[in-house]
Amino acid sequence: MAASRALLPAPHARAAGSRLAAASAAPLPSSLALPAARGRGARGIRCAIVSSPAPVAPPPSESDSSLRISRGGSGGTLRPKPAVLVAEKLSEAGLAVLREFADVECAYGMSPAELLAKVAQFDALIVRSGTKVTREVLEAGRGRLRVVGRAGVGIDNVDLQAATEAGCLVVNAPTANTVAAAEHGIALLASMARNVSQADAALKAGKWQRTKYVGVSLVGKTLAIMGFGKVGSEVARRAKGLGMHVIAHDPYAPADRARAIGVELVSFDEAIARADFISLHMPLIPTTSKIFNDESFAKMKTGVRIINVARGGVIDEDALVRALDSGKVAQAALDVFSVEPPPKDSKLVLHENVTVTPHLGASTVEAQEGVAIEIAEAVVGALKGELAATAVNAPMVPAEVMSELAPYVSLAEKLGRLAVQLVAGESGIKGVKVVYTTARGPDDLDTRLLRAMVTKGLVEPVSSTFVNLVNADYTAKQRGLRITEERVAHDSPAAEAPLESIQVRLSQVQSKFAGAISDGGDIVLEGRVKYGVPHLTLVGPYEVDVSLEGNLILCRQIDQPGMIGKVGNILGQRNVNISFMSVGRTFRGKQAIMAIGVDEEPDKETLEQIGAIPAIEEFVFLEL
Ligand SMILES: NC(=O)c1ccc[n+]([C@@H]2O[C@H](COP(=O)([O-])OP(=O)(O)OC[C@H]3O[C@@H](n4cnc5c(N)ncnc54)[C@H](O)[C@@H]3O)[C@@H](O)[C@H]2O)c1
Numbered sequence: 001m002a003a004s005r006a007l008l009p010a011p012h013a014r015a016a017g018s019r020l021a022a023a024s025a026a027p028l029p030s031s032l033a034l035p036a037a038r039g040r041g042a043r044g045i046r047c048a049i050v051s052s053p054a055p056v057a058p059p060p061s062e063s064d065s066s067l068r069i070s071r072g073g074s075g076g077t078l079r080p081k082p083a084v085l086v087a088e089k090l091s092e093a094g095l096a097v098l099r100e101f102a103d104v105e106c107a108y109g110m111s112p113a114e115l116l117a118k119v120a121q122f123d124a125l126i127v128r129s130g131t132k133v134t135r136e137v138l139e140a141g142r143g144r145l146r147v148v149g150r151a152g153v154g155i156d157n158v159d160l161q162a163a164t165e166a167g168c169l170v171v172n173a174p175t176a177n178t179v180a181a182a183e184h185g186i187a188l189l190a191s192m193a194r195n196v197s198q199a200d201a202a203l204k205a206g207k208w209q210r211t212k213y214v215g216v217s218l219v220g221k222t223l224a225i226m227g228f229g230k231v232g233s234e235v236a237r238r239a240k241g242l243g244m245h246v247i248a249h250d251p252y253a254p255a256d257r258a259r260a261i262g263v264e265l266v267s268f269d270e271a272i273a274r275a276d277f278i279s280l281h282m283p284l285i286p287t288t289s290k291i292f293n294d295e296s297f298a299k300m301k302t303g304v305r306i307i308n309v310a311r312g313g314v315i316d317e318d319a320l321v322r323a324l325d326s327g328k329v330a331q332a333a334l335d336v337f338s339v340e341p342p343p344k345d346s347k348l349v350l351h352e353n354v355t356v357t358p359h360l361g362a363s364t365v366e367a368q369e370g371v372a373i374e375i376a377e378a379v380v381g382a383l384k385g386e387l388a389a390t391a392v393n394a395p396m397v398p399a400e401v402m403s404e405l406a407p408y409v410s411l412a413e414k415l416g417r418l419a420v421q422l423v424a425g426e427s428g429i430k431g432v433k434v435v436y437t438t439a440r441g442p443d444d445l446d447t448r449l450l451r452a453m454v455t456k457g458l459v460e461p462v463s464s465t466f467v468n469l470v471n472a473d474y475t476a477k478q479r480g481l482r483i484t485e486e487r488v489a490h491d492s493p494a495a496e497a498p499l500e501s502i503q504v505r506l507s508q509v510q511s512k513f514a515g516a517i518s519d520g521g522d523i524v525l526e527g528r529v530k531y532g533v534p535h536l537t538l539v540g541p542y543e544v545d546v547s548l549e550g551n552l553i554l555c556r557q558i559d560q561p562g563m564i565g566k567v568g569n570i571l572g573q574r575n576v577n578i579s580f581m582s583v584g585r586t587f588r589g590k591q592a593i594m595a596i597g598v599d600e601e602p603d604k605e606t607l608e609q610i611g612a613i614p615a616i617e618e619f620v621f622l623e624l
């Protein structure tokens with residue numbers, strides 16, 4: 001094992017930040033209860049699904065449902081039925097589920113001011129993508145509003161942090177519109193290829209233009225799916241049925257899911273270079289924002305055709321107009337826009353080679369019915385205090401459990417976040433192993449919260465999914481992530497700390513930083529909590545010691561004098577503050593790793609300057 005030199009002093013103790021909030025709450029079912037922690041008396045992990053000062057009884061019978069009161073289960077006192085405000089069109093099937101349990105008011109098309117004025121009278125609010133559930137709305141509802149239901153996938157219109165702070169659970173309906181979105185993608189693909197909307201408009205204007213609207217065939221053409229998640233894989237299945245050759249790019253997709261559908265996973269550049277059609281299905285997150293830009297359009301085949309039913313912001317729309325004008329992109333079919341609705345004079349929308357729809361991906365009768373039932377059941381369940389599998393904001397854990405586990409929760413999430421950022425290539429993550437070194441017996445340490453946080457770290461940076469204790473295992477399963485856990489006994493039974501270390505291993509996966517690969521071929525990261533602060537202590541075979549705060553640069557270099565000074569100088573000249581630095585090496589004079597904590601992200605040139613130091617063999621910048 002490598003030797004380590006901590007070059008900067010031990011960190012000051014700092015309470016690790018966490019999105020998990022402490023609160024008093026209803027107990028979890030026994031299947032999810034945390035066994036008694038050693039030496040601290042019996043203790044259970046409790047997860048508040050909603051903070052409900054006056055728990056609501058089961059629904060009244062049909063005969064008394066009009067009374068707006070129900071008989072409380074415990075003492076027989078009469079309590080008002082919960083009230084649900086539905087702010088956007090919800091299918092009747094969902095409304096029926098809601099009415100079984102609650103008083104329902106449908107107020108479609110409210111202005112923001114009307115919503116603010118109304119929300120305090122309701123226990124739950126249901127929206128689609130058109131209503132902004134802002135901090136002001138959540139503050140206005142504070143004390144009464146307990147649940148926000150998003151009838152669909154994207155929750156970019158809900159202020160999750162404010163909801164969590166207000167003790168308001170947010171649930172969504174992540175699966176019911178997948179097929180509708182995929183079908184819309186296929187509809188746009190086919191109608192674009194055959195100029196259906198342009199020819200339709202021309203004919204309605206009295207023009208019979210058979211030669212102008214000669215299309216292109218789909219059979220035998222290569223379709224690149226960018227983002228091989230729920231919608232992307234459904235599009236792939238359907239495109240194969242049309243006789244297309246389907247390739248996909250998704251650095252985080254499980255290889256076996258692709259293999260099962262007969263889809264080849266390739267790199268981003270290969271996907272866009274080989275494709276005749278490119279269909280976008282990735283979430284809008286910082287790393288995908290405007291990922292389709294002048295540079296990427298230049299790498300595509302001339303005459304490529306693009307479909308977007310994901311989010312408008314993944315495309316640089318000005319660059320797309322340029323690519324359409326030059327003929328680099330022959331056609332585009334778009335359901336989503338960076339601003340919705342787009343301006344009336346949008347060059348993109350008005351472009352003759354562009355087919356557009358007004359965010360209709362989820363808008364089928366069946367999907368809206370499915371989404372409505374899914375969200376209604378989730379909202380009713382949450383109002384009853386049940387666990388919600390589609391909860392998207394934090395569960396609440398009692399303060400005493402959190403205070404002991406908080407730094408490890410933070411460590412687990414950060415190790416996951418770092419590990420997924422090290423993944424490269426198209427092989428996909430095959431397996432994840434989390435190894436806990438602990439002096440506690442299996443019954444004294446429940447690792448579910450930690451496993452959930454590793455999952456959160458692995459999934460959230462690369463998807464639109466929000467992971468918490470409630471939905472972590474569900475999310476991992478759905479994404480094909482096989483997470484196994486191992487407990488290694490630490491021979492210091494007197495240790496007070498619940499854990500000595502946590503190790504995250506991604507098995508047999510390519511890495512953009514070869515130094516993170518262990519002898520066994522896995523990406524390996526290990527961390528410990530020191531002075532209450534999570535530290536990274538192992539990268540592949542190299543021991544390091546760097547506090548996991550801010551951001552991290554990892555460099556692999558030949559072990560020789562002067563390297564720390566060279567890198568430190570470059571960062572200093574560029575005004576990048578170094579918080580910690582640590583070097584680990586295999587043998588003197590051989591390979592070494594430098595782990596550098598930086599407060600802010602260095603710009604591209606600074607990173608290039610570091611990479612240009614002759615002894616540096618590779619480096620990577622990681623966000624925490
Ligand atoms: N138009 C509509 O009405 C409509 C309907 C449903 C979903 N959507 C949107 O479609 C998108 C996909 O939804 P989903 O339910 O399939 O989500 P998902 O989370 O199941 O799939 C997203 C996939 O993108 C991958 N990904 C992340 N970063 C990537 C990158 N840089 N390159 C390539 N792949 C990357 C993830 O690994 C994941 O597999 C989301 O943006 C969602 O908001 C739109």
Ligand SMILES: O=C(O)[C@H](O)COP(=O)(O)O
Binds near residue numbers: 129152154177361
């Ligand atoms: O995120 C989603 O589920 C889709 O974009 C659909 O949004 P909508 O419910 O506003 O149609």
